[in-house]
Amino acid sequence: MNSSRFPVSLHILTLLEDAKGEMVSSDFLAGSININPVLVRKEIMNLRKHGFVDSKEGKGGGSFLAKSAADINLGEVYKAVKNVNILGQSKNEPNPKCPVGRQINQHLNDLYIDAEQALIDRLSKQTLAAFAAKFK
Amino acid sequence: MNSSRFPVSLHILTLLEDAKGEMVSSDFLAGSININPVLVRKEIMNLRKHGFVDSKEGKGGGSFLAKSAADINLGEVYKAVKNVNILGQSKNEPNPKCPVGRQINQHLNDLYIDAEQALIDRLSKQTLAAFAAKFK
């Protein structure tokens, strides 16, 4: 997917933590983030798939954290949300007749995995609880 | 700019290191990377601006490394190329009436800077020379 999924997801999670277990509607979330409610629901679908939140349908429904904010770290959130390579896509097909072109995707990939791990390690040091506490 | 600037720049630099100081034309580079020569020249403009390469116009012209590959590390290359936030853009305007919306961009930004620094630190451990040597 896209480029603003992490900020959107973190914004959602922060609002849910703020709500202290109260149901929060996708319309309310969308209003704070200032994006379309359908996008919020799509993002919530993903957060739910990863066990961070749960939702209740019907009148008075909405979403809420499925586990304590202290048990969610930002590295996990990042992993739940990222699907593109951090250092840029290498979707193109380099020239296989060139020794560099032939091997570069493999080497880039190795580099990506290593660099991204450093990023995730850093993010994992911060919990959602700690992040949300900054808004107090 | 875009998502494939880092791989393209690194591909260029690797080819130039491979060429051992010989001039390499943007057409040749574009052929290995399999993108348009104009994009290569634009990327080279940036690499030149950052002192990694130099170019010579006219017949027989092309580009070459402006300093030893041992003195270029991948963190520098990353910094020369990245202009979007690593964790995604937060270009949108969250609702200023919401306590979370009002402050989130500042907190996201702090997080970005911290996380990106971890990434850069990791990338900085590898030189262009070491990366290019993998293609031997």
Place this chain on the structure above:
DNA sequence: GTAAACTGTAACAAAATACATTACAATAAG
């Protein structure tokens, strides 16, 4: 039991971004 407030999800539209192409002036070599 039906109206209201929601979620879930698909289909489509619009906007933004990235990438490619064309064109051509300027430069340098031979």
Place this chain on the structure above:
DNA sequence: CTTATTGTAATGTATTTTGTTACAGTTTAC
């Protein structure tokens, strides 16, 4: 003076991201 090349602008095309509309399904409350 011809040829190969960079530098750069302008424009077109494709891809990706985001927004919108629509509506079926679920739950609540009266």
